[in-house]
Amino acid sequence: MEKIAVLVDSGSDIDLEKAKEFGIYLMPFYVNLDGEFYIEQEELKAEEFYDWIKKHEKLPKTSIPSPGELEEKFKKIKNDGYEKLIIITISKNFTGFFNLCSQIEFEGLDIRVVDSKSVALTTGLLAIYAKDLIKKGYDFEKIVEMIEEKKKESKIFFTIDTFKYIIAGGRVPKAFGKVGEFLNIKPIVLCDPVDGKYHIVKTCRGEKKVIKEMEKLASEYLGKIDKYYMVISNGGYKKGSEILEEKLKDFKEKSSLFLTSQIAPSLGANTGPGLFGFGFLPID
Numbered sequence: 263m264e265k266i267a268v269l270v271d272s273g274s275d276i277d278l279e280k281a282k283e284f285g286i287y288l289m290p291f292y293v294n295l296d297g298e299f300y301i302e303q304e305e306l307k308a309e310e311f312y313d314w315i316k317k318h319e320k321l322p323k324t325s326i327p328s329p330g331e332l333e334e335k336f337k338k339i340k341n342d343g344y345e346k347l348i349i350i351t352i353s354k355n356f357t358g359f360f361n362l363c364s365q366i367e368f369e370g371l372d373i374r375v376v377d378s379k380s381v382a383l384t385t386g387l388l389a390i391y392a393k394d395l396i397k398k399g400y401d402f403e404k405i406v407e408m409i410e411e412k413k414k415e416s417k418i419f420f421t422i423d424t425f426k427y428i429i430a431g432g433r434v435p436k437a438f439g440k441v442g443e444f445l446n447i448k449p450i451v452l453c454d455p456v457d458g459k460y461h462i463v464k465t466c467r468g469e470k471k472v473i474k475e476m477e478k479l480a481s482e483y484l485g486k487i488d489k490y491y492m493v494i495s496n497g498g499y500k501k502g503s504e505i506l507e508e509k510l511k512d513f514k515e516k517s518s519l520f521l522t523s524q525i526a527p528s529l530g531a532n533t534g535p536g537l538f539g540f541g542f543l544p545i546d
Contacts, residue, residue: 264402267344268392269335271326271359272302273352274378274385275495275523286389289335291357291528294323308524312498312535321427324528326359329366336368346372346402350389350409352381353458356532374406376413379458383493383523384418384541390491390519391545416543418453419463419479421472423499423536425449428460448472450479451539469502476540477509484513484542491543492517497525498535506538518545 269287270276281288290302295314300306315321327335339347354360354377363375378385388409395405422428428451450464450472463479466472484490492514496503503522507514514520525537 263399264346265344266346266348266396266402266405267339267342268389268396269339269347269349270386270389271351271357271528272526273357273359273381273528274350274389275383275493275526275529276386276389277303277523277526280386280521284390284393286393287335287339289327289332289359291327291359291526292325293527293531294325299325302527306527308498308527308530311527311530315427315530315535316498321531321534322527324531326357326362329362332362332366333368336366336371336373340368340370344371347374348392348402348406348409349373349375350378350385350392351375352385352529353377353379353453355458356381356529372402374402376406376409377458378413378416379453379455380413380416380418380541381453381529382418382495382525382541383521384416384453384543386521386523387491387493387519387541387543388413388416391543394545412543412545414455416455416541417483418493418539418541419450419476420495420533420537420539421448421450421469421476421502422533423448424534427534428532450475473506473509476506480510480513480540484516487542487544489518489545491519491521491545493521493523493541495523495525495537495539495541497530497533497537499538502536502538506540510540517542
């Protein structure tokens with residue numbers, strides 16, 4: 263059997279605990295708070311990060327690892343006995359990590375890089391799916407091919423408390439700014455696997471209506487699927503995700519795998535606190 267490893271960046275919301283549980287390698291990003299860089303997941307936890315934003319009312323800067331750091335990770339993977347590596351990154355529209363990984367060659371490792379065209383745990387779910395394919399004995403090229411196809415089916419929907427941060431992050435269409443001018447308007451945002459960008463799919467007045475619309479979206483998509491992985495995540499707003507989890511409990515119980523997460527600082531630096539939502543990945 264081929265020795266195949268799977269690596270994700272920390273924007274996938276595969277934290278240290280999940281990385282260990284699923285046997286996935288993790289490459290952390292950096293977050294700059296008050297002029298000091300912190301290693302995401304290792305030196306900076308999500309709760310600390312969102313508390314910092316609330317206190318300072320501004321977005322910090324983030325950065326990807328250096329080529330040397332990435333090569334050190336490759337060396338560890340090779341020394342652990344692996345011959346091949348699948349790297350699954352969050353959408354390249356939000357990070358330069360995909361491009362960095364695509365440019366580096368490493369002797370002794372056959373490497374393939376997949377742009378998930380998604381973010382957060384829906385990217386993490388692709389990595390978990392890849393690990394399952396490896397266990398089932400699929401060959402390397404076939405696994406990469408299946409991941410490339412499967413990513414087209416993933417979805418993640420989320421809402422934010424304010425447009426302030428996501429507009430300041432500069433990685434959204436101009437339409438976000440126009441909608442954000444209206445008071446008490448909360449969007450439901452989709453990271454679309456077609457282009458790997460954020461799109462507003464619905465606007466609502468107030469949190470209760472947002473949750474009702476998310477229930478409808480869950481019914482629309484998950485009601486037609488027999489097997490799927492499911493996630494519920496929040497960014498500095500645990501209460502919102504808990505309410506949503508209760509409302510979607512039937513879909514949660516039906517899922518083959520259910521996970522929760524805090525949105526990583528590297529993503530939260532573009533959305534700010536007050537985020538919650540759900541995502542899924544249909545499986546075979």
